[in-house]
Amino acid sequence: MTIASTTQLICFVALSATLVLGALGVVLLPNIVYSAFLLGGVFLSVAGLYLLLNASFVAAAQVLVYVGAVNVLILFAIMLVNKKENLAAIPGLGVRRLLSGAVCGGLFVLLIRVAFTTPWALPGPEPVGEEATIRIGEHLFSDYLLPFELASVLLLMSMIGAIVLARRDVLSSDVITGEAVDQGLIEKERTPLLLEKSPR
């Protein structure tokens, strides 16, 4: 065994261990903040596995999108609504946990079976390495152009939706009564006009 392959094996074992343990922690820990931070760790170890597969662009994109955007957004949401209150006891919690555990276990067994029965092509295709960036670009602008563009339309739609939901008070007319809203008033007064006018 060469030094390179030994290092690779050690990295693989360490990354897989953090991945599995971290993922279990995300699901099982009662503290949601810990779960969110562990999720970041899980994403990072997935990026590490991509690096081991010589897919550095995918690894960097994984870190940028999942750790830098998704996970930070989750943390943001948790910390902005971080209320220290005990949740009301749910009746039949033990049975619910047992049921969900059984479903997860069944899914796990199914996946294991799929993994063992599938004839994997070993060794896999030669990694393209540094050429990957160019290759991904070519695919995105040729045979994957439609999904790529559709994804951008989807993102635009969700962005506009988020803006409409968040800034309902700065629409030019009131959504419910249809009256024109005085913009200057909103800038000065901090009370939301819409809430008072809306029928209860």
Added chain:
Amino acid sequence: MLTNTAPGLDLEASFEQALQGLGLSPGAAHLLWLPLPMVLVLVAAVVGVLVNVWLERKISAAVQQRIGPEYAGALGVLQPIADGMKLVFKEDIIPAKADGLLFTLGPVLVLIPVILSWLVVPFGQHLLISNVGIGIFLWISLSSIQPIGLLMSGYASNNKYSLLGGLRAAAQSISYEIPLALAVLAVVMMSNSLSTVDIVDQQTGAGILSWNIWRQPVGFVIFWICALAECERLPFDLPEAEEELVAGYQTEYSGMKFALFYLGSYINLVLSALLVSVLYLGGWGFPIPVEWLAGWLHQPIDAPLVQLITGSVGIVMTVLKAYLLVFLAILLRWTTPRVRIDQLLDLGWKFLLPIALVNLLITAALKLAFPMAFGG
């Protein structure tokens, strides 16, 4: 790996050849070589911080017509070391109601991505740790890990000021990441590569005239503003605004953990300055190409002595450009007032983002129209 056929000092090859000459196997020689550049860059980063702290103290003093540190060594050069030693010997306090684990992990998570990003900073054709193909993209993705560390330390301190500071820091670095990435993208488009070495190579044709700053003046300004915001330098140091938030996410920290934040922010400043010089100011390039100078002096560019001199000039030029930018950042600190949080987000989202997008589109159009000047 990318194969570079351009001339330049290749220390790795010569080092391994020398060790193999002593009877070591190629694998062992490579293993002995591996830690050397990493340790060297780590030391360079820390020394860079010491120099930076000294400059910050001296220039700030000069701006305010004071003398600044004077007694610790000549011109106070030992003052940053004294500052560092003080932090090392301070008691390391974890507040009683704080979350000990996350409280410790936070500063580490802030510092590690910044140091890792030094992987891609080139000081010469072969003088960088790793010429990874994704180069500058690696830095962008690594710097997106930092907000998690800030949020973590803000949350774990169990202090309202800290939490607000952490949230502000994360919001700020997310909003400025986007125009920053778009500005970098315009440069990448011109050089047809994400690799930092290729980006510099593309700027070496005609010395100072071929630097990207002439072709990307808007991108340069956007990048510099965003880099200052990412480093939380004034006028964008809202996360630690003393008047409002005590010290933001750093409020509860003391001793070495505080020093990690301190180190992280200064390493980040030096790193940003280095990357500005790589992306826009020609990296290790001398204002007049060294090949022309060697030609005028009738020296072959491949001669060992000429190689040594050009290599040293490259390192000096990179560091000089970076520290000129640091000087600018320190002057800006004492010139501009701090912005409000709404002004900060307005600037990022409503001004820099559209301008960065327009800059990207114009660069693409110019690249199609004038492939000679804008990298075909």
